[in-house]
Amino acid sequence: MKARIPLLAPERAAAVRGAYAEAQRAKRLRTLGGGAILLVLCLVAAFMAEVSPVRFAEGIPRFLNYFSNLVPTLSLANFRADMAEWYWGINRWTRLLLDTILIAYTGTIIGTLVGGYLSFVAAGTLNGSKWLVFATRRLLEFCRTVPEIVFALVFIVAFGLGPLPGVMAIALHTIGALGKLFSEVNENASLKPVEGVLSTGAGWHAAMIFGVLPQVLPNFVSYALLRFEVNIRGAAVMGFVGAGGIGQELVTAIRQFYYSDISAILIMIIATVMIVDILTERLRHAIQGREGQ
Template sequence: MTGATVALLDSMDAVARIERARAEARQRRRLATWGYGALFIGLVLLSAWVSDFSPATLAAGLPRIGEYFSLILPDLRADRLFADSETEGSLAYWMYRLDEWAWLLFETANMAAMATLGASAVAALLAFPAARTVSPSPWLAAAVRRFLEICRTVPEIVFALIFVWAFGVGAFAGILAIAIHSAGALGKLFAEVVENADLRPVDGVVASGGTWVQAMRFGVLPQVLPNFASYALLRFEINVRAASVIGFVGAGGIGQELYKVISFNYYEEVSAILVLIILVVAAIDLASERVRLGLIGAAR
């Protein structure tokens, strides 16, 4: 057997081994896929059983949802659409309390703005000790992160119930509830932004004799500030929706009025308030999105 033949056989043997290894790897991936797929389906079925979910219940309830929506739809008529508020079937008749609702929507937006502003300030302060790359101590970073987790784990509506009991019914309780939850959520996002910052400016400030606070102020903050503002605007959009919900427990804003009209079955008023909330939230989303994209573009 010549050397060329031996080399050819060795090469064929190596190719065969590679093919066998590839086939075994494919088989393992296939088995893992089927195994995880079966586990996922099992968990879904277990969740459905624990939560009493069933297709029959869903099918029975869907017609009732349609019935409710048919009740809240306004009885608008083309020939009276633009008549005065005394004429049934007109837009003015449907929105007969527009001035009151507009003020409550303004209060809701202000609740969200105040809560977002306060939460952003707290989150920005806590983000630096929470960031593992720049925190003065690993223990401090872990402690701050656990505190932020507690703040964002408890839903806003639970905080709102507590603060309504402590401070009474009104917007103040809602602002505190949204602010605490938002501080936890923004703190995590801000800390991750800080961890991705370039640390060379920090080294320069420290080498010049600067303190840790000065290193954060002049070495990190200019890098991360546009992203901080972008996340804060995104959170403001979320908080407008949250402020509309926590009013259900007496925390002020349009949500309190919405809960009242739902409770008393004032069907057409329910749809009027919902339409106004959707329009306001959409307008705020569009405006803040433009600002956020502008900040991201400026940062780049």
């Protein structure tokens, strides 16, 4: 079967072709313009960041050398002894790594509880006081914009060296990050249960606990678990500034060029993060599954 496609009249076709070319040109111009701006920004940035191809080229062999040095000498014949030598500090590192996990855990718990409370205050639909909502939101913004390691630096001066300032820094940052996410969840919660609770003469806190919390709790837990994983990564570097955990050992190893120690500790950190990642993912799916039933 043959179908004839009717052709456009020549003048119509020309107009369409012209409009098409025009649109094409405009699009190309926009892309080119964006590209040019990006290129200029990159050149300025490269100048400011002292990027030099020469130094990069010089760096490549050193880079390869560095990473090949990280690979420990392992032989099949003497595997057990080689492993023992590579992981000579396993007991100490495991203890510090457990400390790191505990720092992340404690920080996440405090951050979740305080952030959870503040998230109700910061939810525009739940809190009538515009001023309080605004102030709480700015506070949360401050807590999550200042990097946790900066908090740790300040807290070390105030509370002394050790895991305590690390916990507080992570807690404060978590308050900011979770408080914002939680308050967005709160704002999406249905207001009907809140009205129901309020109609019985209950106060604001009771309305939040019995009206909103049951609706948002699964989301809260899910976000808190995600945050726990992020915090483990954060806690791993807390030791860089003296705030406890495995970071102190890692920073010493890197600064002193103890290559096999660097790789040993890094592998332990990576394994921990991966395990926590997998476990929290399972847990989140389990919670969502229960929720779905």
